[in-house]
Amino acid sequence: MLEKDDTVLDWRDYFDHHTLPLRRRNPTRWPHFPADYRQVVSEYSDRIASLARELLGLASESLGLETRRLEEAVGEFWQNITISYYPPCPQPELTLGLQAHSDFGAITLLVQDEVGGLEVLKDGEWVPVKPLGGDAIVVLLADQTEIMTNGKYRSAQHRALTNSNQARLSVATFHDPAKTVKVSPASELTSASTPPLYREVVYGDYVSSWYTKGPEGKRNIDALLLEP
Ligand SMILES: O=C(O)CCC(=O)C(=O)O
Numbered sequence: 001m002l003e004k005d006d007t008v009l010d011w012r013d014y015f016d017h018h019t020l021p022l023r024r025r026n027p028t029r030w031p032h033f034p035a036d037y038r039q040v041v042s043e044y045s046d047r048i049a050s051l052a053r054e055l056l057g058l059a060s061e062s063l064g065l066e067t068r069r070l071e072e073a074v075g076e077f078w079q080n081i082t083i084s085y086y087p088p089c090p091q092p093e094l095t096l097g098l099q100a101h102s103d104f105g106a107i108t109l110l111v112q113d114e115v116g117g118l119e120v121l122k123d124g125e126w127v128p129v130k131p132l133g134g135d136a137i138v139v140l141l142a143d144q145t146e147i148m149t150n151g152k153y154r155s156a157q158h159r160a161l162t163n164s165n166q167a168r169l170s171v172a173t174f175h176d177p178a179k180t181v182k183v184s185p186a187s188e189l190t191s192a193s194t195p196p197l198y199r200e201v202v203y204g205d206y207v208s209s210w211y212t213k214g215p216e217g218k219r220n221i222d223a224l225l226l227e228p
């Protein structure tokens with residue numbers, strides 16, 4: 001889709017649920033059908049947050065950090081659940097469902113239907129993330145985890161393609177720090193010989209800059225590189 005100035009827009013509709021912290025959760029703003037929708041989303045939010053905590057714990061341990069190190073650096077989770085709907089696109093070669101980006105928070109857990117279209121950038125090539133069916137969950141590390149781990153874990157660049165004959169649905173659950181949290185490389189992972197690669201950033205400033213510049217590729221996190 002083109003805007004007047006030839007900007008390519010995403011071929012996507014979405015519905016966002018603010019789910020955590022609990023004081024942001026207001027299920028009366030969510031759909032009320034099926035009858036158990038609000039209860040299912042609330043329970044899903046809690047269980048996915050536990051999984052995100054567990055995965056950050058494994059990432060911490062894999063780097064020789066205390067189990068809760070990354071989780072504590074993120075602080076209280078700000079979690080949003082976004083359901084994306086990609087309608088069939090008559091000319092899929094002209095646009096993307098969602099343009100290439102890395103997520104700006106800490107960790108995203110994504111469930112997709114059987115249609116396919118999600119791709120991740122690996123060694124300079126776009127690789128399809130094939131739907132596995134069942135209860136498969138795609139784990140996408142996001143920009144704050146790249147900063148906290150001083151680049152040991154890179155945030156995943158990804159995008160969603162459209163297709164001309166089938167609508168697609170995905171459910172992405174984002175886990176972010178609060179806007180006031182300062183994010184920087186974990187001191188345990190830096191030394192004189194391994195200096196910090198990224199400068200400290202207030203998470204809210206990072207998000208504002210992301211929305212000002214647009215999501216293209218990873219240029220937002222690249223702006224924090226101390227020696228670009
Ligand atoms: O629909 C997808 O598979 C990707 C969604 C996504 O990357 C996002 O919402 O940030």
Ligand SMILES: [Fe+2]
Pocket residue numbers: 101102103158
């Ligand atoms: Fe994403």
